[in-house]
Amino acid sequence: MYPHAILTNLLYPPACLLCRTPLPDSTRPLCGGCEQACPRNGPPVCAACGKELPGAFDALLWCRACRNSPPAYEMARAPWRYAGCAAEAVQQFKYHHRWRIGRRLVEEMAAAAHASLPLDDIDAVVPVPLHWLKRRLRGFDPVEQLAGGLARSLCRPCLPRALRRIRWTATQTRLQGRARRRNVRGAFAANPQAVRGRCLLLVDDVLTSGATAQACAEALRRAGALRVFVLTAARTSLS
Template sequence: MTGWLDMLYPRNCIGCGVSAPETFRFICWDCWSDASMVEPPFCALCGDPVAGSVEHDFICYACSAEKPAFDAARSAVRYEGVAGEALRQLKYEHALHLVPDLAQILFNCLQAEFPGLEVDRIVPVPLFHVRRRERGYNQSGELARALGSLLRVKSSAGILRRIRPTATQTNLTAPQRLSNVRNAFETRREQQLAGKRILLVDDVMTTGATVNACAKALKKGGAASVHVLTVARG
């Protein structure tokens, strides 16, 4: 399989173009070392980093004002540099050959931030069916499936669905993001969800409005816990 991929997609780093990078299949060490990792200090719940020095676990203002439905959320890198470019290409240029690299980044983040976490099912943040048909795939679904292979945990895309179209979150304020995704998700096949420990996967997390709305639906459907993992933090 690797040989076929190399023939279809010559292994050049998407950041600098160097041939046959070694750190990942399409990201070289130099570009990856320049990536802005999401590191402490950050909120113990949503994982949002803060500037300065914090010597203890803390909860950010937003999570203190309204505790999120998910149990905890973590992201690997900032949405910039080579990681941002990889996610942009995956989402808008059908660059599915980048999925293994991004799934490995998710796997590494999971091992570092949620050591020992036991997961029953991996669930991707779904697209509305019209958008998925237009794009041809759900990038979060592809990431969840690849991560599931690494973890040997089943990816269950059909458990959660987006029941109405929502505007892109990119240019919305935090309150607008909350309103945009409110009641936009529902679960089905609840017998497969009841009492399960869920790992919710998405490509990018910004304010957390989308993953929080998903977590609410999953908890309502019977999930015992929901941890969130994204490649990047916007």
Template sequence: MPRNRGGMKSLLHGTLDLLYPRRCAVCAADTGSGGRYLCWDCLIGLPYIQDPYCSICGDPVEGNVDHDFVCSWCLESMPAFDLARSVVRYRGCVGGLLQAFKYRNATHLAYDLSALLEGGVRAHLADGGIDAIAYVPLHPRKARARTYNQARLLAEQLACRLNLPVERNALRRVRWTATQTRLHAAARRANVMGAFQTPIPDWVRGRRWLLVDDVMTTGATVDACARVLRQNGASRVVVATVARG
């Protein structure tokens, strides 16, 4: 019987798909051969980030720049992470998708969003090696109110795709911070200073970390997380986010 389990499972899934066809979260078409909740047309129409971009933080720039171009933010503040890359711009349908994923319980989108992340990691971040995955944690009070952490969902699905461990205790949010969305770059940095800790430094030391979040805007949050991992002996920290604000 166990030998037939895979066949039974795909038969069941096939039947469920016939009874309840999956609809694209953007255009409501049948997803068909596209992603699970994003149809092929919407997937290929996403505003993917392409060259040129900052060789450290991955922020896209206009015009012609050298391959090793470094943006003014990275030059001035030297981020704690080695590299950061995002897959798409926070534009068009991406904003609506990520808002639904973060605030409106659209947790099923983690499947397709983590597929996008997987492509970005394999293309840009995997070369230096990755030992474990961490994610930007929520403050416990916010986690209770929100019931799930979208960054954790992404990290867990990405971990399966890349066959890597996700460490749920690599980072902890120890200070309540104001919502970043209405703050400017300098205020965002001050806002997250000292907001994160690593509860068990031995887990962090000597490992190459992939830090995951849904959106990177000024980079203040992922930079603060990367700084803590570095201070606790991480040998490398790379950052992957679905979108760049």
């Protein structure tokens, strides 16, 4: 161990970043208890949007929302349900810039990608973009960090400029259902040179109503992307 690492451990003994339990193994950001308490998302899940379908046993089943209006992406998957420790971990990364939790999220997302997405077909990773002004104000784009880490882990290029927000949108967290869709409709544009003819993995931190993923996938498809898959760290059980 390097001297500065020993000193850091003396000053700040390694502890779980969620519950502060001391950790014997300082390479993990969360203790075993908090890891266990992160709720997993499915299966069984909707074959399209990845929403948990309690009582379903058919891997090809679509939820009612996807049957009524098929999404512009092929599949959305997430390792965790956005609740309890998993929601806390995502928020710690997003709002408190806990890099080690970010790396943990990337590990989980990569495992979910290997388990449930046709990785051989996927050419590149595309983050859901922040508005350029928001990125400048925050100085940190958590989704771009996740997408970059995931791209490295999957050995694919990351295309952070393939999509951009072409208008300012209200934060989705305070909106519901139809208002979310209206809020992001037409908010994104894709660069045809970057996406035409390619099969893309769109990355976001949390999938809630799916409205943002839908608007991004529509923009990518309009610009000539062949297929779009979606991967988030967590998803809510709403649809």
